[in-house]
Amino acid sequence: MTEIIQARQLTKRYPGDVLAVDQLDLTVEAGTIYALLGPNGAGKTTTIAMLTTLLQPTSGQATVAGFDVVNQPSEVRRRIGVTFQEIVLDQDLKGREVLDYHGQLYGLPHSQRAQQIEALLRLVELEEAADRLVKTYSGGMKRRLELARGLLTAPDVLFLDEPTQGLDPQNRSRVWDYLRALREEQGLTILLTTHYMEEAESLANQVGIIDHGKLVTEGQPEALAAQLGADVIRVSGSGPVDSFVTRLKQLDYVQQVHATDGVLQIGVDDGHHRLAQVVTLATEADFHIEDVSVARPSLADVFLKVTGRALRDA
């Protein structure tokens, strides 16, 4: 499989010594969906900006679709589609016009443009709204139009920065459906950033967890979560943590224990059946439990484990 995005030691330092992206190494295989998962401020948007030639890296290098982002930006631009975190549509144009002007900027000849526009309006279900002004669209419709715009030029790679932010669940799963279909039917490569764990779990072949500008871990979502155990018992509370942890580790069904800031993630083989014993152990260790839950391990658990912070609170 070819590597269609390659970043080596990508770094961005802003004036005032703000290190937004710190020596990031990233590889994305063609025809896959890669999700860059991390909280707001982690450096996701900055990373995408560098890969889409909007921002100059401070150091490091990256190639997209075989071309260097710094030395061959035009070649990269010709081959990519991008959507941004904010809606960046011209409100005073009709949906169809937005797509048409976009196609012109990429040198798409007239007949091809018209064809592509129809096909994409159909894909994102905006055929009826196409001749209305964008300012009359709902938030979900605008996002879908932006997706159509990003796909208009049949790019090799599609970059999506927080593609479903602010969307209701219905629109969100519609967008997910479109993206999955595009990957399956056309072999499109997609790099998306998100802070929604469900989005990464649901869409991605490969997930990279990013925090404070660094890529902390990478892998298939199921594989990353499985590293934590078949089930995870989460216990939060206060008291002698070390004593509790030592007792836990002695149990043969406990695969691993990870403790951060009063939250313990205990990877076990069967959470529901082991719960009672875990609670008993806590009492024996004088650990005062405030909250306990059992669940299949999720990327949020992975995030907590590798960064020491909760994805939602970060």
Place this chain on the structure above:
Amino acid sequence: MTATFSLWHKHMRKFFRNPEAAFGMLLQPILWVVLFGVGMQAMLGRSGSVSLSAGGAGSYIGFMVPGIILFSALSGAVSGGATLLDERLRGIIKEYLVAPIPRYSILLANALSTVTKGLFQAGIILVLALFFGSRVALNPLGWLGGLLIVGLYGLGIAGLALAVAARVNSTLGYHGLIALDLPLLFASNALYPIDILPGWMQWVARFNPTTYAIDAMRWLVYGIRYEGQANIWLSSGIVVGFAVLGMLLAVRAFRGEIKQRGGAI
């Protein structure tokens, strides 16, 4: 070049779709000619003082028409700059920056839409002024030459407005700086002949490209010559130079701003 055309087309389409903007574009010159011009003319009398009738423009209205035309172009340039600022602040410009188009086409398309609007207004004002008694030269080449001067002047001030719009970070900041545009009109021979001005102001007017554009337009469109009028080749040359300088400043400011925030050209 096609990118420039596409973006120009987009600007023009949005403009004509907005009835208030198109209406305002027509209203302003009408107000100048009908209200200001008529009033001034009445104050000065038909023949007025010798220099004011500028040897054959026929009336104060004829005298001030070039200035009104250029001022309309100037207002157009201000709103063109506001459009660029809006596109920058709302992130629309990211669509342009991520597309495989040359950076200068973003600015050129904007400047050319200013010029296009300026030429429309020029046509309307010239015709309107005819009804109010100005006498124009009957040489169509003169008219075309005058419009060319308007177009070049428009490029120059569009460039200046875009240079400001490229660097400021707020609408308030933009309008604060742009308020300095009115002096361009007042410190020139647009509204009064240059020799009635105090010495220091004559100096300023002599360095103001507006003065030369006006000299050229009066020469071309009205076929009039007067004392102190700059030679037509000199005037034209200065206006061309102004156009080039204005656009270069815009490009420089635009690239500078991108570099400053760590962007890629």
